[in-house]
Amino acid sequence: MALIGEMAFTGELSLRYEGPCPMGVPLQFRAWLDRREGRKLHLRCTGTAQGEVFVRSAAVFIAVDLERFRAQ
Numbered sequence: 001m002a003l004i005g006e007m008a009f010t011g012e013l014s015l016r017y018e019g020p021c022p023m024g025v026p027l028q029f030r031a032w033l034d035r036r037e038g039r040k041l042h043l044r045c046t047g048t049a050q051g052e053v054f055v056r057s058a059a060v061f062i063a064v065d066l067e068r069f070r071a072q
Contacts, residue, residue, distance in 0.1 A: 001041070001061060004033055008041055008061035016056045022049040031057075039063040 001008045021027070031045040039062050047055040 004041065006041075007064040007066060009064065011040070011060040011062045013059045014057065017054065018056065019052065019054040021047070021054055025049050034058075039065075 026049070028048045029045060030048075031043055034042045034044045036042070041061040041063060043057075043059045043061060045057040045059070046053050047057075
């Protein structure tokens, strides 16, 4: 997860389409870390085209402690 500089896997992912995804125009996606609860990373994202939001996303990722794998 380059966004926060950690390794993580998807725990939950939801998409809510607010309109059709336009064809033939540039799409822009913005994601941010909304909050963190221990290893749980709550992220949000919006997808826009021509200044209009057409999709919103919410996700929970679980951070991986790489030291646990190195010990084995």
